[in-house]
Amino acid sequence: MPKAAPPKTYRRTRKWSRRLLYVAIGLGAVYEVDQQFLYASLTRSARTFWHGLVTAIDYKINFRANPPLVNSIQELHLRNAERLFDLLRTNGGLYLKIGQAIAMQSAILPPEFQKMFSKMFDDAPQNDWKDAERVILEDFGKSPEELFGISFRGEPGKGVVERTARASASVAQVHWARLANGDEVAIKIQKREIAQQVDWDLWTFKIVTRIYTWWFDLPLYSLVPYISERLCLETDFVNEADNAERMGQLVAGESRLRGRVYIPKVYRELSSKRVMTAEWIEGVRLWDKETLTRPWHGGWRQGSPGCRGTPLDPPGQEKVTEITRQHPMKEQLKPERDAWKGPDGKGGLGVSLTDCMKTMVDLFSAQMFLWGWCHCDPHPGNIFIRRLPSGKPELVLIDHGLYVHMQPEFRHQYSLFWKSLMTFDNKTIAKIVQGWGIKNADVFASATLMRPYTGGDNSTSAGIKRSMSKKEQQERSYEMQRQMKKGIREVLGDEKKWPRELIFIGRNMRIVQGNNQYLGAPVNRLKIMGSWASRSLVDSPDLSYSERLANFGRHMLFKLVLFGSDVVFYSSKIAQFLGRKKNLEDDMEASMKKVAGDMGFELNHSVFEG
Numbered sequence: 087m088p089k090a091a092p093p094k095t096y097r098r099t100r101k102w103s104r105r106l107l108y109v110a111i112g113l114g115a116v117y118e119v120d121q122q123f124l125y126a127s128l129t130r131s132a133r134t135f136w137h138g139l140v141t142a143i144d145y146k147i148n149f150r151a152n153p154p155l156v157n158s159i160q161e162l163h164l165r166n167a168e169r170l171f172d173l174l175r176t177n178g179g180l181y182l183k184i185g186q187a188i189a190m191q192s193a194i195l196p197p198e199f200q201k202m203f204s205k206m207f208d209d210a211p212q213n214d215w216k217d218a219e220r221v222i223l224e225d226f227g228k229s230p231e232e233l234f235g236i237s238f239r240g241e242p243g244k245g246v247v248e249r250t251a252r253a254s255a256s257v258a259q260v261h262w263a264r265l266a267n268g269d270e271v272a273i274k275i276q277k278r279e280i281a282q283q284v285d286w287d288l289w290t291f292k293i294v295t296r297i298y299t300w301w302f303d304l305p306l307y308s309l310v311p312y313i314s315e316r317l318c319l320e321t322d323f324v325n326e327a328d329n330a331e332r333m334g335q336l337v338a339g340e341s342r343l344r345g346r347v348y349i350p351k352v353y354r355e356l357s358s359k360r361v362m363t364a365e366w367i368e369g370v371r372l373w374d375k376e377t378l379t380r381p382w383h384g385g386w387r388q389g390s391p392g393c394r395g396t397p398l399d400p401p402g403q404e405k406v407t408e409i410t411r412q413h414p415m416k417e418q419l420k421p422e423r424d425a426w427k428g429p430d431g432k433g434g435l436g437v438s439l440t441d442c443m444k445t446m447v448d449l450f451s452a453q454m455f456l457w458g459w460c461h462c463d464p465h466p467g468n469i470f471i472r473r474l475p476s477g478k479p480e481l482v483l484i485d486h487g488l489y490v491h492m493q494p495e496f497r498h499q500y501s502l503f504w505k506s507l508m509t510f511d512n513k514t515i516a517k518i519v520q521g522w523g524i525k526n527a528d529v530f531a532s533a534t535l536m537r538p539y540t541g542g543d544n545s546t547s548a549g550i551k552r553s554m555s556k557k558e559q560q561e562r563s564y565e566m567q568r569q570m571k572k573g574i575r576e577v578l579g580d581e582k583k584w585p586r587e588l589i590f591i592g593r594n595m596r597i598v599q600g601n602n603q604y605l606g607a608p609v610n611r612l613k614i615m616g617s618w619a620s621r622s623l624v625d626s627p628d629l630s631y632s633e634r635l636a637n638f639g640r641h642m643l644f645k646l647v648l649f650g651s652d653v654v655f656y657s658s659k660i661a662q663f664l665g666r667k668k669n670l671e672d673d674m675e676a677s678m679k680k681v682a683g684d685m686g687f688e689l690n691h692s693v694f695e696g
Contacts, residue, residue: 125279127286130177137173138294141166142301163198171202179280180287182210182256183317212254218261218275225358233356234273234363235266246419247273257321262366262420270366270398270420271353276321281360284321288314312586316462320487323362327352329461329486330364336457343452346445348395348472348482367482368392368423369470370435375605378442378471378479380434384426390435390473391423393480398423426473435471437479440608442471443601445481447611450598451618454591455501456625458492462590464597466604490590494628500591504619508612509647523583606662613648620644 116128148155148162156162174185222230230236230247237244247263252272254260257280261273292310299307319325334349356363368391370377384390392398399421427433446469453460463485470482492500499518506514512527519527602611623629623637 125282127283130181130283131286131290133173133177134181134290134294137169138297141169142298146301160196160198163196164202167196167199167202170199177287178210179256179277179283180317180321183320184291210254210256212251212259213277215249217278218249218251218259221275221278221360225360234263236263248419252420258323263363264400264419268397268400269353271356271363272350272366273356274323274362274364276323276360280321284318288318308582308584309586309589313589316488316490316590322359323357323487324359326485326487327354327357327362327364329459329489332459333453333461333483333486336452336459337449340452340456343445343449345474346478346481347449348480349486350482350484351395364484365395366392366398366420367470367484368398369472369482372442372446372466372469372471372601373604375439377434378437379439380432380436382426382436382473382477383428383433384473387475388426389475389480390426393472393474435473435479436477437471437473438608439605442479442481443605443609443611444614445479446601447598447609447614448618449481449483450594451615454492454594455497455504455615455619455622458494458497460490460492460587460591460594461486462488462490462594464594464601466601469601488590490587492587492591494626496585496587498623498626498629501619501622504616505623505644508616508619509644521583522585522588616648617645 121129144162144166147153149159153159153162156165171185174181219230222228222233226233231238234247235245236247238247238249240246243266245263245265248261250261251259252262258274258276261275262270263273264270291314292307295310296307299305330349330352334351337343337347337349350365350367352365353363370390372378389396424431426435446464450461450464461483464483468483468485470484472480472482474480499521503515503518505511506518516527519530524530599611602609620637620641624634624641626634629637
């Protein structure tokens, strides 16, 4: 009989099985640590790298006139817009902030991205009160009851707080409270996971941008440190409190804005890096046009609740006690205070949209041209309108986390640049933008005005039109987007000279323009901004008396030049009165879309509404 063969041991199989088991156990341990102690920071970073890699490969393969794996470039944009949108929404936190920043600058993105990223402004889920309570305890070493002097049982003489947030955003949520002294406050509490996630998120953002800069030959990475610094400051509520107090002082010191603009008071003793307590604001959001303009039923020479910082009427003690005992986690303790709407609830503030928008443009022009301290998130949700006893509107500006500081030299240059745009002073425009490292003055001037700049040589659009006149539709779309890439490189130009502040200043102007358009363009925005730009060169204390005196003479001549913009503006208003549906901002938007289309951009204003 032949000798039996020894049994197979499968040593290699067992060795690799053990290795796979060890790897699985290791990955499971890392995942558990990540979930329990790092708030999924590693998981979110890995998800970002994966989606970023897939998106980059997709564009490398398919971004061409006849893409091999998709039917069209539009389909390519759509699927990648959906992929990135899902990534940002799933990761949440600072990723939502980055998504909102992209949405506000998305005029340079394909329309598929514009439509998808417009959803970035929906409310984020709120955290449980227990998480908010832990943040307060960690920052102050006190419970909410001790810190704010409140009671959840409705005890007489104590304050109250709503444990259900009134608003929830990507980084923080806001709770209404009434302190023991009767002051009503908004307690902004950072979501507990943000502190752990922010460093990981910004690191991932830097790495992905670095790769995309190299892969797609776009000068993006040089902007990352400045953007990251701004985003990081938004998570520091001490910085937000500083900004709010400084803006309050600047407004109080400017006679043209004093009494028209209100900045809520900050309670420093009740604020920290992750908690900010500020005055509660009763008002109407800027996006609610109907409530702003409906007739006032609040009484003659009466203002709306809280105007000019007047105390608010307290909630009834019996109601507080009843709600806190019977519905402890679903309190609605804040009084509605809507008697000014009348018995049928159909009244409004009865204020002029022209006055509202004039105040808004004046405020942000002063920030940009006079003070060099610019709020960069003026979307309608951050602006309340209250009615003064005189019947005039009072604009309340909140959310002071994102500001940029403009150095005096740059602010003077920017003011002169704006003034030159209004007078077609192409020599001065070219000199200033060249100093900023920008290689295409026409494109940058048009982007600044939010309308086509027709004072230059228009060489960019003319050259593009000549090169595309005989191309087929698919090839034309591809070539236009190649030109868009080239245009971005030319605007960014010399990365070392390019002022980083322009990123957020452009965001501010685009939102203000969108607000004016949404309200029906009640004011001549360009004239107001141009006038502030010119006047700031007279009022700026950073300039010598001789410079200011010379600028005063130029300012008086400039005022005469602005008369021409008034003719265009009032012609548009008369046409509106006679039944024309479009306003001046709509006309400029249409013209800008046409010119932008010739340059490879496709604008979609609906992204900025609301």
